[in-house]
Amino acid sequence: MTSIFVRLTGISLTLGFVMVIWWLLAAATGPEYFATVNGLLTGWFAVIIWVLSIWALWYHSLGGIRHLIWDLGYGFDVKTADRMGYGVIAGSFVLTALSLICLGVL
Structure with a gap:
């Protein structure tokens, strides 16, 4: 399931990317539109x-690291794969919270 979410988060990141591009284009267009x-x-x-x-x-990045580890031939046993999956989930929430703290949102 976590591998599927890596793909879904990759696709969903397009929305944030489009928002950033829209904001930059608006800044280049003029003060009223911006x-x-x-x-x-x-x-x-x-x-x-x-x-x-x-x-x-963060989830997509951590999932990508997990896939790189798998590409090296490590972490295929069920216990390690489960731990890595839980690590990706927990790590994504922790890193998101830290990011929001650094950005001054939290």
Whole structure:
């Protein structure tokens, strides 16, 4: 299940990427349009998407590291695979919280 979520988070990161590109294009377009887009991308719904994007980025990154370990031929026994899966899940939440603390959100 955790491997499927690695793929899903990779796909869902597209939404955050599109939001960043939209914000940058708005900044290049002009102050009025930028103010409109910036207002939309700093609203409560957008903040939820930003936080979920940060979590997805950490989850996807940690899942990628786990897959690299598997590519090296390690961690295939059930006990280790389970521990690594739980580590990816827990690590993604911890790193998201640390990121939000560093960004001043929490």
